[in-house]
Amino acid sequence: MDWKLWDRIAETHPLIHQLTNVVTVNDCANITLACGASPVMADAPEEAAEMAAASDAVVINIGTLRQDQLDAMARAGESANKHGVPVVLDPVGAGATRLRLEAVDRLLKRVKFSVIRGNSSEIGTLCGRRSGRGVDANLDDLDSLLPSIRNLAKELQTVIAVSGPVDYVTDGKQEAYVENGTPLLTRVTGTGCMLTAVVGCCLGAGIDPFRSAILSLAAVGIAGEKAKASLSEGEGIGTFRIRFFDEMSRMNGETLEQAGKVKLLEKSV
Ligand SMILES: Nc1ncnc2c1ncn2[C@@H]1O[C@H](COP(=O)(O)OP(=O)(O)O)[C@@H](O)[C@H]1O
Numbered sequence: 412m413d414w415k416l417w418d419r420i421a422e423t424h425p426l427i428h429q430l431t432n433v434v435t436v437n438d439c440a441n442i443t444l445a446c447g448a449s450p451v452m453a454d455a456p457e458e459a460a461e462m463a464a465a466s467d468a469v470v471i472n473i474g475t476l477r478q479d480q481l482d483a484m485a486r487a488g489e490s491a492n493k494h495g496v497p498v499v500l501d502p503v504g505a506g507a508t509r510l511r512l513e514a515v516d517r518l519l520k521r522v523k524f525s526v527i528r529g530n531s532s533e534i535g536t537l538c539g540r541r542s543g544r545g546v547d548a549n550l551d552d553l554d555s556l557l558p559s560i561r562n563l564a565k566e567l568q569t570v571i572a573v574s575g576p577v578d579y580v581t582d583g584k585q586e587a588y589v590e591n592g593t594p595l596l597t598r599v600t601g602t603g604c605m606l607t608a609v610v611g612c613c614l615g616a617g618i619d620p621f622r623s624a625i626l627s628l629a630a631v632g633i634a635g636e637k638a639k640a641s642l643s644e645g646e647g648i649g650t651f652r653i654r655f656f657d658e659m660s661r662m663n664g665e666t667l668e669q670a671g672k673v674k675l676l677e678k679s680v
Pocket residue numbers: 529530531546547548574575576577578591592593594595596597601602603604606628631632
């Protein structure tokens with residue numbers, strides 16, 4: 412694994428157009444800056460296509476979806492595809508309601524995504540096993556879904572990244588497991604959304620989708636581990652959240668090389 416690829420983000424300072432949710436929009440903008448990229452949040456249908464065309468990557472996150480926003484997402488995604496700008500999807504709570512399920516279906520029909528990043532419930536839903544109450548993961552037997560995930564990645568010609576206790580990445584041919592992280596990351600809202608924004612930063616820096624997903628999962632996981640290790644007695648998740656940002660702003664290829672726990676496998680489906 413070429414961990415030094417990470418440093419391309421700060422070197423190229425890509426512009427990352429994000430259409431995201433009202434819960435985590437500020438965190439997504441700040442994590443983008445922490446990685447060395449530049450965020451722009453723009454989800455009005457009137458400007459979405461123009462902004463996407465002028466960006467280095469587009470992040471689409473359906474966390475607090477409205478109909479007009481879905482229109483903007485489709486327009487941004489189509490414009491990005493037309494101009495060769497990579498797009499990443501975070502299908503937040505895809506299985507929770509019909510609106511989200513139909514939105515994902517519509518987006519997948521209209522937009523080619525370089526990466527789809529979700530938790531096990533969200534990716535399980537995309538594979539036809541609808542699950543999830545709300546936005547958090549509640550699907551445990553990911554292993555039984557791996558063949559469907561590989562097939563979906565192949566069918567959509569995308570990279571699918573499933574986050575969880577151990578993260579899984581596949582493009583249908585290659586696959587990888589990332590073992591960095593801490594359960595504390597699930598106690599702060601937005602760590603998944605930020606992870607997807609980080610994937611956008613890697614893509615915007617010109618890193619290929621498979622490695623963008625691995626680097627992002629490792630970076631967020633390592634930042635979580637270091638933030639946790641820095642906590643003193645009496646410090647809790649508020650401090651953890653701040654330290655997580657600190658660690659992300661210090662992340663570089665060298666730290667990833669030292670702390671990244673990745674197993675790369677070859678697979679032919
Ligand atoms: N039980 C866990 N142990 C360690 N890391 C975890 C665990 N659950 C999630 N993570 C990490 O937390 C980050 C956010 O992932 P996740 O919680 O699955 O996303 P979401 O917030 O979209 O549900 C990822 O980097 C993932 O690896």
